[in-house]
Amino acid sequence: MSHKAGFVSIIGKPNVGKSTLMNALVGEKLSIITPKAQTTRHRILGIVNEEEFQIVFSDTPGIIKPLYGLQDSMMTAVSGALSDADLILFVTDIHEKHDENDVLEKITNTTIPLVVLLNKIDNATQEQVDEKFAYWQEKLNPKHIYAISALHQYNLEGILPMILENIPEHPAYYDKEELTDRSQRFFVSEIIREKIFFNYKKEIPYSTEVVVTAFKEEETKSGPMIRITSEIIVERDSQKNILIGTGGA
Structure with missing residues (x-):
């Protein structure tokens, strides 16, 4: 076929x-x-x-x-x-x-x-x-x-x-189980960026970047959990205060 x-x-x-x-x-x-x-x-x-x-x-x-x-x-x-x-x-x-x-x-x-x-x-x-x-x-x-x-x-x-x-007759380019070429970490960073844009709108520029520095699956008493650590990179110090508050570190 x-x-x-x-x-x-x-x-x-x-x-x-x-x-x-x-x-x-x-x-x-x-x-x-x-x-x-x-x-x-x-x-x-x-x-x-x-x-x-x-x-x-x-x-x-x-x-x-x-x-x-x-x-x-x-x-x-x-x-x-x-x-x-x-x-x-x-x-x-x-x-x-x-x-x-x-x-x-x-x-x-x-x-x-x-x-x-x-x-x-x-x-x-x-x-x-x-x-x-x-x-x-x-x-x-x-x-x-x-x-x-x-x-x-x-x-x-x-x-x-x-x-x-x-489209032409051709073998599959990717494994048939694949949905995308991107990693879980990429999508985690994108979801965080999406929430930043929705919650802060015009206060935060679209050049804001998110870097996932740790992505760890672990078992807890309530069941499996994924623990994520990320860094949010903004253009100016004033934007840091918008995201984490003046008392944030």
């Missing part, structure tokens, strides 16, 4: 719903989601495995004009995801103005099959959907355009079958 396997890169501007989409398609929460732009910093793989296929999704940082080193490395991750993709899912917010030039620079002349996903249509009118559909059809002439709501998992059912039509 033939087997299909391929890489599908999810790209778009910041905060258009790329991470929400990948989590929905994979069926697991792999990418953290916050209202803060550029929450996703790394290329994160989410893997869908069935007996006859393996789809490897890449959730990528939002595409911007990089202004400093961290953003440069984030855009390098996007370029890497595009270079090995068998299919590109370009996610755009239905309410965005037509100012996606940073994205268009990367995909206008691509030879990789391109699919446009008009996201967040749960708060849009049919007129808005029709207008954006016509705009992107003329602008990019993509293979398909879908009007979706990743958050509410609306109109996603046709995406996996469409992907299978556009």
Whole structure:
């Protein structure tokens, strides 16, 4: 029996719903989601495995004009995801103005099959959907355009079958038991970073970093426990006080 396997890169501007989409398609929460732009910093793989296929999704940082080193490395991750993709899912917010030039620079002349996903249509009118559909059809002439709501998992059912039509016959790239290429420590650090952004919002910049320094499984009287030690790295001393209080150490 033939087997299909391929890489599908999810790209778009910041905060258009790329991470929400990948989590929905994979069926697991792999990418953290916050209202803060550029929450996703790394290329994160989410893997869908069935007996006859393996789809490897890449959730990528939002595409911007990089202004400093961290953003440069984030855009390098996007370029890497595009270079090995068998299919590109370009996610755009239905309410965005037509100012996606940073994205268009990367995909206008691509030879990789391109699919446009008009996201967040749960708060849009049919007129808005029709207008954006016509705009992107003329602008990019993509293979398909879908009007979706990743958050509410609306109109996603046709995406996996469409992907299978556009990836090659190939053996699995990863073990069929694997859900991602990232370690437990990575996801722990991402969850901590997500909670920081939700609890402190504008007070803490998105460049805040979390480093897990210890990850130990142990047995206790109440059952198994994972003891985690982490360091939170911020830009200024004043931000330390916001996180741990003036009496913290």
